[in-house]
Amino acid sequence: MSEIADKVKKIVVEHLGVDESKVTPDASFIDDLGADSLDTVELVMAFEEAFSVEIPEDAAEKITTVKDAIDYIEKQKAA
Amino acid sequence: MQSTGLTSGQRRVVVTGMGIVSPLGLGVERNWSRLVAGENGFGRISSFDASDLPAQVAGEVPAGPTESGGLTLSDWIPVKDQKKMDRFIHLGLVAATEAVEDSGWKPESEEDRCRTGVMIGAGIGGLQTIYEASVTVKEGRARRLSPFFIPSALINLVSGHVSIKYGFKGPNHSVVTACATGVHAIGDAARMIMLGDADVMVAGGAEAAVCPLGIAGFCSAKALSTHFNDTPEKASRPWDRDRDGFVMGEGAGIVVLEEYEHAKARGAKIYAEVIGYGMSGDAHHITAPAAGHEGAFRAMQNAVRSAGLTPADIQYVNAHGTSTMADDLELDAVERLFGDDARNLAMSSTKSATGHLLGAAGAVEAIYSILAIRDNVAPPTLNLDNPSRESVIDRIAHTAQERRIDTILSNSFGFGGTNASVILRGV
Numbered sequence: 001m002s003e004i005a006d007k008v009k010k011i012v013v014e015h016l017g018v019d020e021s022k023v024t025p026d027a028s029f030i031d032d033l034g035a036d037s038l039d040t041v042e043l044v045m046a047f048e049e050a051f052s053v054e055i056p057e058d059a060a061e062k063i064t065t066v067k068d069a070i071d072y073i074e075k076q077k078a079a
Numbered sequence: 080m081q082s083t084g085l086t087s088g089q090r091r092v093v094v095t096g097m098g099i100v101s102p103l104g105l106g107v108e109r110n111w112s113r114l115v116a117g118e119n120g121f122g123r124i125s126s127f128d129a130s131d132l133p134a135q136v137a138g139e140v141p142a143g144p145t146e147s148g149g150l151t152l153s154d155w156i157p158v159k160d161q162k163k164m165d166r167f168i169h170l171g172l173v174a175a176t177e178a179v180e181d182s183g184w185k186p187e188s189e190e191d192r193c194r195t196g197v198m199i200g201a202g203i204g205g206l207q208t209i210y211e212a213s214v215t216v217k218e219g220r221a222r223r224l225s226p227f228f229i230p231s232a233l234i235n236l237v238s239g240h241v242s243i244k245y246g247f248k249g250p251n252h253s254v255v256t257a258c259a260t261g262v263h264a265i266g267d268a269a270r271m272i273m274l275g276d277a278d279v280m281v282a283g284g285a286e287a288a289v290c291p292l293g294i295a296g297f298c299s300a301k302a303l304s305t306h307f308n309d310t311p312e313k314a315s316r317p318w319d320r321d322r323d324g325f326v327m328g329e330g331a332g333i334v335v336l337e338e339y340e341h342a343k344a345r346g347a348k349i350y351a352e353v354i355g356y357g358m359s360g361d362a363h364h365i366t367a368p369a370a371g372h373e374g375a376f377r378a379m380q381n382a383v384r385s386a387g388l389t390p391a392d393i394q395y396v397n398a399h400g401t402s403t404m405a406d407d408l409e410l411d412a413v414e415r416l417f418g419d420d421a422r423n424l425a426m427s428s429t430k431s432a433t434g435h436l437l438g439a440a441g442a443v444e445a446i447y448s449i450l451a452i453r454d455n456v457a458p459p460t461l462n463l464d465n466p467s468r469e470s471v472i473d474r475i476a477h478t479a480q481e482r483r484i485d486t487i488l489s490n491s492f493g494f495g496g497t498n499a500s501v502i503l504r505g506v
Binding site: 015016017038042045046048051 | 157158159160163222223224227230254
């Protein structure tokens with residue numbers, strides 16, 4: 001697993017208070033990990049802060065799973 | 080039992096559950112036993128560095144294991160939810176949990192849930208949260224402001240969280256009347272039950288203003304004690320000639336109010352009945368009471384009238400008594416109201432043990448007063464070594480007293496010239 005994936009997972013565990021084993025790539029923040037809409041706003045902010053990236057609102061709306069977040073951040077970091 | 084006054088010909092309202100978080104610790108019984116034993120909850124401020132402020136003493140809720148009366152937040156609120164709430168909401172939720180569980184009221188039907196409401200207020204609300212958010216904005220990081228900032232700071236969110244936690248779908252309301260909040264919440268919620276808006280109301284106040292803004296702000300208003308920083312246990316001394324301001328406390332007091340027949344039908348234990356409630360405004364000054372505390376006099380008078388009583392029927396007054404110059408004005412008002420009956424009266428200020436819990440004070444003190452009825456004990460006024468003026472009223476200096484107490488009046492007054500008194504009687 002990449003360093004980015006590791007860090008994303010850690011942030012999700014911390015912010016949503018869920019067990020690490022539940023944070024699989026396909027896990028949906030809202031459907032599987034118990035987040036509400038405000039939690040997802042906060043998660044995106046935490047990603048921005050941790051990875052020093054800007055995630056515009058329309059992109060943030062499409063980040064619904066753990067994998068979505070990892071992919072988006074990896075792409076930004078590669079660019 | 081006969082119904083009188085406020086409740087005559089109307090729905091009667093009784094207290095069936097109680098919860099307290101205060102500088103004396105968690106839990107109603109722990110608070111009461113420590114209070115009656117003459118203990119206090121004061122120390123030097125530990126939650127932040129107050130060394131550059133004139134007032135460095137406060138009553139903070141002790142941290143520590145739940146079983147020894149300390150606050151271990153994760154025992155009460157899931158870690159991931161804690162950051163969505165300011166500390167005043169934490170404290171309110173802990174006290175509400177104790178009160179609701181104590182009442183045994185667990186509405187199973189949708190109808191029962193819709194007949195159960197919440198009315199928990201605060202004087203100030205999420206002050207520390209607002210402070211931290213302001214710093215974030217000032218640092219040019221406005222886009223990093225937590226989406227939980229607003230719901231963490233809003234005063235009515237204690238009510239909101241209690242409603243969500245227990246599924247209470249009745250009135251979801253909140254009171255904001257500075258230091259009179261706790262009494263107004265109980266009185267207003269009782270009236271909601273009397274008027275038929277609900278059968279059960281969870282009511283009270285919560286506050287957590289022992290933070291840089293709270294202490295510095297009240298310091299600037301010259302309201303806090305500053306001469307006892309090295310002897311915190313002596314700082315809160317209502318009516319004493321050496322008093323020099325109030326000591327800030329934090330915490331929450333919550334009661335479950337219930338329509339009498341409803342409580343009886345489910346076999347609930349009944350602590351007391353809310354038989355009188357009175358309010359007034361000073362129309363005088365933003366922080367100082369008028370001469371003779373005539374606003375307080377009228378609030379008490381209105382409460383006595385609404386209860387259909389005369390002052391002679393009341394054996395104990397829990398005073399607002401904050402340890403400021405206004406203590407003697409409240410004394411003037413009580414003496415005037417009780418007249419010749421003042422000589423039979425016990426009156427104490429439990430703020431001498433807890434400090435001033437601002438919006439939570441009135442609710443915590445109403446609970447102490449209910450326990451005074453239950454045990455026939457008047458809790459003491461600590462540090463009343465040399466009264467600044469004499470009175471025929473027994474102010475229970477230093478040590479609790481056994482006295483026959485079946486009816487009490489509890490006072491709370493707030494900035495803005497707002498006054499509230501509630502009268503409770505044993506059932």
